[in-house]
Amino acid sequence: MAFVQADLSLVSYSGNGFHIWHYTSTDASTTIDGAGYFNAMASEMNVGDVIFANTATGGTPVYGMFVVNANDGSTVDVANIVSLSGTDSD
Numbered sequence: 529m530a531f532v533q534a535d536l537s538l539v540s541y542s543g544n545g546f547h548i549w550h551y552t553s554t555d556a557s558t559t560i561d562g563a564g565y566f567n568a569m570a571s572e573m574n575v576g577d578v579i580f581a582n583t584a585t586g587g588t589p590v591y592g593m594f595v596v597n598a599n600d601g602s603t604v605d606v607a608n609i610v611s612l613s614g615t616d617s618d
Contacts, residue, residue: 529555531565539580547577551594554586561594563605570604579606589613 532553540548553560560583566573579594591613594606 529553529559531568533568536569536579545574547572547574549573549577549579550581551579552582552585555583557581557583557590557592557594557609561606561608563598564603566596566604566606567602570599570602573599573604575599581609583609 535553536549536551538547539550551560559565560581573596575596575598577596579596581590581592581594583590583592590609590611592609592611594609596604597607598605
């Protein structure tokens, strides 16, 4: 699939340009962390922004955080997801 802007919400914005976002998608985290996935948000996302994400929601979901590690004004790239899924042993 592709980025769906309606599934991205701004959670917090600080006066110094730092954003916290939330994104949910049926896309796998490996698709989302590809350079260019968030290009439609190039004018809004800054390097260092954090994106809390629920990914692969149509199958086995993965929960975690991406960090915007590059934005040249047209291409946005995020680092690989840091998983928050953990293990549930009960």
